[in-house]
Structures are given as C-alpha cells and as structure tokens.
Amino acid sequence: MTVLRVAAPPDFRYLPTVTSHGWCVLPPFSYDEATTALTRLESLSNGTVVRFTILSDEAADGLRVAVEGVDKLTDAQAGEIRRIVARCLSFDHDLSAFYALTRERPDYVWIERVGAGRMLVSPTVWEDLAKTLLTTNTTWRQTKGMVQRLVELGIPYAQGGYTFPTPATIAALTPEALNAQVRAGYRGAYLHQLALDISEGRLDPESWRDTALPVKDVMREMKAIKGFGPYAIGAALRLLARFDELGLDSVCRTMFKTTINQGHAATDREIAAYYEPFGAWRGLAVWMDVLRDDDVTETDALNC
DNA sequence: TTCCAGGGGTAGA
DNA sequence: TCTACCCATGGA
Numbered sequence: 001m002t003v004l005r006v007a008a009p010p011d012f013r014y015l016p017t018v019t020s021h022g023w024c025v026l027p028p029f030s031y032d033e034a035t036t037a038l039t040r041l042e043s044l045s046n047g048t049v050v051r052f053t054i055l056s057d058e059a060a061d062g063l064r065v066a067v068e069g070v071d072k073l074t075d076a077q078a079g080e081i082r083r084i085v086a087r088c089l090s091f092d093h094d095l096s097a098f099y100a101l102t103r104e105r106p107d108y109v110w111i112e113r114v115g116a117g118r119m120l121v122s123p124t125v126w127e128d129l130a131k132t133l134l135t136t137n138t139t140w141r142q143t144k145g146m147v148q149r150l151v152e153l154g155i156p157y158a159q160g161g162y163t164f165p166t167p168a169t170i171a172a173l174t175p176e177a178l179n180a181q182v183r184a185g186y187r188g189a190y191l192h193q194l195a196l197d198i199s200e201g202r203l204d205p206e207s208w209r210d211t212a213l214p215v216k217d218v219m220r221e222m223k224a225i226k227g228f229g230p231y232a233i234g235a236a237l238r239l240l241a242r243f244d245e246l247g248l249d250s251v252c253r254t255m256f257k258t259t260i261n262q263g264h265a266a267t268d269r270e271i272a273a274y275y276e277p278f279g280a281w282r283g284l285a286v287w288m289d290v291l292r293d294d295d296v297t298e299t300d301a302l303n304c
Numbered sequence: 305t306t307c308c309a310g311g312g313g314t315a316g317a
Numbered sequence: 318t319c320t321a322c323c324c325a326t327g328g329a
Contacts, residue, residue, distance in 0.1 A: 021310090022310080132310095135309095135310050135311090136309095136310080136311045136312070137308090137309065137310090137311040137312070137324085137325095137326095138308095138309055138310080138311085138325095138326070138327090139308080139309040139310085139326095139327080139328075140309080140310065141309090141327085141328075142309075142326065142327065142328085143309095143310075145326095145327090146326090179325090183325085183326070183327095184325080184326085185324075185325025185326050185327095186312090186313095186323095186324045186325050186326090187312095187324095187325080187326095188325085190312090226312085226313075227311085227312065227313085228312080229311060229312045229313080230311085230312090231310075231311055231312085232310095232311075232312080235310075247310090248310095249309095249310040249311075250308090250309065250310060250311085251310045252310080290310090
C-alpha cells in the first residue's frame with residue numbers, strides 16, 4: 001500500500017463534499033460512515049486496477065490517499081490518481097460568487113460556514129450520465145441495485161469489486177444482454193444507446209467540461225439523450241458545476257413542501273420563482289436546501 | 305391488487 | 318406549452 005498526500009484548496013471541506021449526494025455509496029465508490037473514508041476502484045490508463053481510500057488530513061490541510069493493488073506506484077500512476085481525486089472532489093470549483101449570494105440570506109449562511117457546495121462527481125462524465133439515468137423514475141434502493149449490477153460488467157479488482165464499465169464495454173453488448181444483467185427496465189435501451197453514441201464518437205460528454213462552452217449548448221446535447229428530461233439534465237448539469245437548471249425531483253419537491261412552503265405542495269413554476277434570486281446558482285441552492293433537510297446524507301437514506 | 309419511486313417519451317391538442 | 322397515456326422494475 002502506498003499513501004499519497006494530496007493538497008486541497010483552502011476553502012475545501014472534505015465531509016460536505018463526499019456526502020453532497022448519494023454518489024458516495026454507488027460503486028465503484030463506497031463510503032464508510034464510521035471512518036468517513038471514501039473508497040474507489042479505478043482502472044488507470046496503463047491498465048492497472050487500483051483501490052484507493054481517501055481520508056481527510058486536516059492537520060496537513062489536505063487528504064491522505066491510500067492506494068492498494070500495486071506494489072510500487074510510478075510517478076505517472078500517482079499523478080493520475082491525484083488528478084482523479086481532484087476531479088471527483090471538485091477541487092477546481094470556485095464557489096465564492098455563490099457564497100456571496102448566500103451571505104445576503106440568513107437561511108443560507110450555513111452553506112459557507114460548513115463549506116458545502118462542492119459535489120462529489122465521477123472521473124468521467126459518462127459515469128455520471130449513466131448513474132443519473134438510473135436514478136430516473138425509480139427508488140434510491142433500486143438505483144443502487146441497478147448500478148451494482150452495471151459495475152459487474154467492469155473490470156474486477158482482485159480483492160473484490162469492479163471498476164465502472166467503459167462505454168465501449170457496454171456498447172459491445174446487445175441491449176437485451178445488457179438488461180439481462182442490469183435489469184434497468186425501459187432505461188436499459190437508453191443506457192445502451194448512450195454508450196453506443198459515446199463509443200462511436202457521436203457524443204463527447206467530456207467536451208462539456210469546457211467552461212467556455214455555453215450552458216445552452218450543453219443542454220441541447222443532453223436533451224438529445226434518450227431518458228434525459230428536465231430532472232436528469234438539471235442533475236447532470238449540477239455535477240458539471242453548472243447550476244442554471246433546478247433538476248427538480250420528488251426529493252426536491254418534498255423538501256420544498258415541508259421545509260419552505262409550510263406543508264403546502266407547490267408547482268414547479270412556484271418552486272422556480274422561489275429560487276430565481278439565486279440566478280445561475282439556483283440549481284445549487286435547491287440542492288443545498290435538500291441537504292439541509294438531511295434526507296440525502298443520512299445513513300438511513302443512503303443505505304435504504 | 306394498486307401505487308409509486310431522486311421521470312421521460314410520444315402523440316395530440 | 319399542456320395533458321394523457323405508456324413505459325420495466327420491485328418494494329410497500
């Protein structure tokens with residue numbers, strides 16, 4: 001086992017980022033609530049399959065990353081793992097403009113105080129899209145089951161678990177074979193088509209990371225993906241640190257009803273009006289309200 | 305049996 | 318833009 005020390009940005013907070021939503025318990029991530037360790041299996045670019053476990057190292061203002069699966073890490077492998085960790089924990093995300101907005105509203109000052117706002121994301125946009133698709137019109141429990149069965153199509157790690165399968169791996173299956181394994185219902189065909197479009201070069205989700213690319217252009221490409229409607233687009237945009245869409249789902253609507261609207265159900269239009277003052281940050285503001293409600297980060301909710 | 309879940313596609317107005 | 322209806326899956 002090799003331990004890497006990874007420096008984090010000054011305003012980075014480990015726990016609010018790792019538990020920013022349910023991704024931390026979807027393989028190839030796993031989360032140990034007792035130790036707050038975040039673990040992930042990854043196939044490095046030279047084919048080495050590693051398992052790395054991230055812990056906060058507050059004394060060093062950074063992270064401690066324990067890497068297993070390779071006797072001695074090369075500099076290139078260590079660099080790759082550092083880049084993956086930085087990406088998954090949204091190191092490069094600048095929240096200062098959002099925090100400036102929240103300082104004007106007493107109900108939202110807690111966000112900057114605890115250092116929330118960064119989202120846990122996957123190393124590839126493909127993985128985030130696939131997982132987002134598997135959250136649509138289903139329960140969190142079933143999402144976890146579908147993702148577990150999906151990663152069983154990835155590369156196995158000797159001591160257990162799998163890496164996330166590549167688009168090419170999924171595209172190489174027939175839609176029927178894919179769904180025989182994943183049991184994703186009607187979503188299976190959408191997932192297969194997404195993998196096919198990426199692996200054959202018709203869709204390049206990684207290009208969406210370019211911050212110079214207007215969000216409207218990203219949304220146009222997302223809308224063309226079967227299975228991606230308003231919720232999935234908003235959720236996927238949030239993981240790309242673009243918060244222009246609300247991405248409302250049943251969790252958001254329930255939160256709004258119970259904690260903001262005095263128990264009264266609101267239309268999506270009314271919810272949108274409430275978050276309008278947050279402008280381009282509204283998608284993050286609504287998710288922070290969900291987090292404050294604590295339905296998403298509580299162990300029961302994650303493990304149900 | 306029916307309902308519904310971190311909804312979305314399609315057809316028709 | 319809106320509504321009605323359909324869509325696999327599995328737990329309640």
